[in-house]
Amino acid sequence: xxxxxxxxxxxxxxxxxxxxxxxxxxxxxxxxxxxxxxxxxxxxxxxxxxxxxxxxxxxxxxxxxxxxxxxxxxxxxxxxxxxxxxxxxxxxxxxxxxxxxxxxxxxxxxxxxxxxxxxxxxxxxxxxxxxxxxxxxxxxxxxxxxxxxxxxxxxxxxxxxxxxxxxxxxxxxxxxxxxxxxxxxxxxxxxxxxxxxxxxxxxxxxxxxxxxxxxxxxxxxxxxxxxxxxxxxxxxxxxxxxxxxxxxxxxxxxxxxxx
Numbered sequence: 292x293x294x295x296x297x298x299x300x301x302x303x304x305x306x307x308x309x310x311x312x313x314x315x316x317x318x319x320x321x322x323x324x325x326x327x328x329x330x331x332x333x334x335x336x337x338x339x340x341x342x343x344x345x346x347x348x349x350x351x352x353x354x355x356x357x358x359x360x361x362x363x364x365x366x367x368x369x370x371x372x373x374x375x376x377x378x379x380x381x382x383x384x385x386x387x388x389x390x391x392x393x394x395x396x397x398x399x400x401x402x403x404x405x406x407x408x409x410x411x412x413x414x415x416x417x418x419x420x421x422x423x424x425x426x427x428x429x430x431x432x433x434x435x436x437x438x439x440x441x442x443x444x445x446x447x448x449x450x451x452x453x454x455x456x457x458x459x460x461x462x463x464x465x466x467x468x469x470x471x472x473x474x475x476x477x478x479x480x481x482x483x484x485x486x487x488x489x490x491x492x493x494x495x496x497x498x499x500x501x502x503x504x505x506x507x508x509x510x511x512x513x514x515x516x517x518x519x520x521x522x523x524x525x526x527x528x529x530x531x532x533x534x535x536x537x538x539x540x541x542x543x544x545x546x547x548x549x550x
Contacts, residue, residue, distance in 0.1 A: 294394045296387045309490060313434055313441050316372050320430055328535045330441045339536035433483040436527050438516050464516035466524035468501060
């Protein structure tokens with residue numbers, strides 16, 4: 292329903308993002324085609340100074356889904372650091388093509404049988420811009436913050452085989468853990484610590500797992516970051532975006548292993 296193939300999501304999220312979190316050039320979630328600066332290792336532009344680009348940038352995030360799906364059907368080499376698995380690309384082309392056809396049929400062709408084209412276009416843009424805003428805010432709120440580390444790639448050779456090594460200095464945090472409505476609406480992504488530690492566990496178990504993980508971190512002297520509300524997390528996220536927009540040089544990686 293978002294115009295993105297399941298194959299692309301598994302590679303983009305489960306492999307590239309979970310393995311190389313916040314590593315510029317390898318984590319696809321911090322790549323924005325120049326729309327936003329989500330890592331100090333991305334080139335700086337005067338556009339980023341005010342931070343006002345953020346609402347527009349995240350709303351256009353849905354365009355990446357379509358661009359990625361079309362690219363996957365044409366070439367295994369996504370970019371300099373990403374290569375799609377050879378044995379999965381060929382069958383994926385037909386599935387992606389069928390998925391795109393189904394998507395545009397549901398979102399545009401069928402509504403055009405009932406409504407004028409301009410109403411369909413307005414409705415389509417409202418839906419997709421809202422999707423981009425929600426997904427962009429949630430994804431970046433969970434990874435781009437004042438407590439985040441942006442490590443340099445170390446020994447990464449290929450993102451198609453996952454054979455490389457990377458620095459372990461990365462941080463994640465939870466936000467609004469007691470907000471049941473938010474937890475339901477975003478599928479438990481406010482429990483980022485548990486989501487990254489136990490990605491195969493159903494998110495409905497995160498509220499019960501979180502106290503156990505937190506107690507274990509305290510027992511072994513590992514910091515456990517948690518913002519009580521989403522507003523607190525968003526304020527910290529916004530400050531980080533403003534900092535990234537003003538500062539040209541990279542912040543040093545934080546070597547301590549923390550969550």
